[in-house]
Amino acid sequence: MSSPKHPFTSFWTNIRSGRLTTTFTVLGALSVGVLAGSLLTGRVHGAEQKASDAKPLTIPSPVTLSNGFSTIVKQVEPAVVNINTESTPKPASKRRGGRNMPVPNGGDDDDQQNDMQDFFNKFFGGQNPNGDGDATGGTRRALGSGFIVDQRGYIITNNHVVDKADHIYVKLSSDPENPLDPGRPATVVGTDKDTDIAVIKIDPKGMTLPTVKLGNSDGPQVGDWVLAIGSPFGLSHTVSAGIISAKNRSIDEGPDANGVSKNQFQRFIQTDAAINPGNSGGPLVDMSGSVIGMNTAIYTQSAGSEGVGFAMPSNILINVYNMLIGPSHKVTRGSIGIQFQANQSSAVGRMYGFANGGVMVSAVTPNMPAAKAGLQPNDIIVTIDGKPVKDGDELVSIISAKTPGSTVKIGYLRNGKQESAEVGIADRAKLFDDLDKSDSSNNAPDDSDAGRAGQAKLGITVSAVPAPMASKLGLKNGGVVVTAVRPGSFADEVGLTRTAVITEINRHAVTDVSSYRSIVSNLKSGDDVVFVVRAQTGGGSNFIGGTLP
Structure with a gap:
């Protein structure tokens, strides 16, 4: 029977065998950490105690900067x-x-x-x-x-x-x-x-x-x-x-x-x-x-x-x-009872002789001052009371500032000849109330007889104006109606749209599809092309143009 081992002998034996080496290493590291933490804590505490000599911050007086x-x-x-x-x-x-x-x-x-x-x-x-x-x-x-x-x-x-x-x-x-x-x-x-x-x-x-x-x-x-x-x-x-x-x-x-x-x-x-x-x-x-x-x-x-x-x-x-x-x-704003097309192409001005300024009348309202004074569609207003009129914006500014009941002297061109007339000023609000009461419905044309002349040059197809539309628009000399516009074409670029009724091209009357074909056949690249398009209301015309590519 073997005798029991002494505890100290057993402990020493374990150390020699390396079994407790890991345990002492961990305990040593913990001891160092505790001592270091205590030392740092003591130093921070000491720094807080020494802060009593710091000066408090103050809000400065407001300063007005040099900013207007x-x-x-x-x-x-x-x-x-x-x-x-x-x-x-x-x-x-x-x-x-x-x-x-x-x-x-x-x-x-x-x-x-x-x-x-x-x-x-x-x-x-x-x-x-x-x-x-x-x-x-x-x-x-x-x-x-x-x-x-x-x-x-x-x-x-x-x-x-x-x-x-x-x-x-x-x-x-x-x-x-x-x-x-x-x-x-x-x-x-x-x-x-x-x-x-x-x-x-x-x-x-x-x-x-x-x-x-x-x-x-x-x-x-x-x-x-x-x-x-x-x-x-x-x-x-x-x-x-x-x-x-x-x-x-x-x-x-x-x-x-x-x-x-x-x-x-x-x-x-x-x-x-x-x-x-x-x-x-x-x-x-x-x-x-x-x-x-x-x-x-x-x-x-x-x-x-x-x-x-x-x-x-x-x-x-x-x-x-x-x-x-x-x-x-x-x-209250003044009016003489006309309509004009804003932002016209420069080609229109060159073709009709007002490239340096003026406003082409597209419609004249019946029984209003301009009509009573004898102004007509296609007249070109160039002066008011002797002062040149640059464009439509200037015309509106001058006329609208006039008092209803007063008069102005309007200088205008008709077929290249200088004319003038005394024109009364009406109340614009009353004029447009009357216009709003008019029938502005539109009948779509029948494109079964569409003429394809000019499709390659202009990009449009046209047909004869249907009788109901011609009667409604008061067309006395005929015309053609646009039945299709090719996207990206010349006509599309200048703003010609389907249902537009063309009555003139480059100052030549368009009475039917045959006359339209004849005019278009003579057009060539670089030509100014101006269409006269009948307005759907007011009995006047719009001018659409550009330079043919």
Whole structure:
């Protein structure tokens, strides 16, 4: 029987065999870690005790930097207001162009899914930029901006901000931020859809309201600094800065049913100052603190600012405002009762002898001043009261500023011969009310007898004008109707469309398919080609042309 081993002998035997080597190594490492941690803790604690000699930080006194922007904002911002509206949708109405400027073809709301590059978003905006109903499908709410121009409470804004609103509320910059308080009730004094300008009024209730200083929009130049102030997305008192990037900019919305441009009275200041939904109606301010424009539209693919904004010039604002606060609360513009084609090709001017300026009459309204004075379609207006007329924009500007009942002396060319006539000025609104009552329906032609002459050169197919269409258009000398246009062809490029009725080519009458074929056969590359196309309403003609490739 073996004797029991002594514990110490067993322990020593284990060490010699290496079984406890690992155990001691682990214990040693832990001991070093504990000692190091204690030493570091003691040192940190000591550093905290020595921090009593650190000086506390202080907020410095405010410094006013040499920035003129802030000075201008302090002058103008108190007179900039936030406008919010409420409206109840009318079941039977189809709203048109209230929130988005239409595509060039004048499409309805259903057509606004077209290419976003082809139209300009107006700014309703705020929490509900599209002016849509609330979650219950009831009241529609929209936001915009405006600015006070009279201490009695008169405010200028955009017509599309307050259009069709049942309730309008205004919040001043000094009003407390209270989401439950819509603001002060406002009433509409007058609106002008042609320039998208509206005047509204609030009761000052004994307050001395701040006002803006209106400037002359002819003074600022491209490249000058400007500030835009308003309430984008409902964020009131927002300021953005930029420059004037263009002046006298027009936005082509296309003609209405009568062939008249929908925005011929709108010529904008273009700016790259950030403008977003809700800025609509707010001021565009120059570096003197004067309001030189009212922010009205943006060019966008995202419904937000992309650096191209448009402001209605202050000179137009002032003229329209003065009429809207007058006894009739409406804008009266002069007209002589003619229509003309805007943006004609230079080929038309060369072919008809007015390449250096002038406006070719496309239609004369019966029983209106121009007709009574003897003006006819194809006459070329070259002067008004002895002053040259450069283009249609200048003609509209001069005539619309005249008072109904007054007269002007118009110089014009007829078949190359200088003529003149005293022409009275009529009320444009009354004239177009009468035009709107006329029948603008169109009968599509039968293309079963289409003539293919000129298809290779021009890219169109034509046929004889159907008798019902000829009767409706009052065609005495015949013509041909376009039944097809080849995409990418010369005719397509210059804007000739299907159903267009051609009565002349290069001053040669087109009476039927045979005469059309004869004229086209003599055309060659490099020739100016001008089509005279019968207008569907008004009894006049449009001129479409270009240089044949």
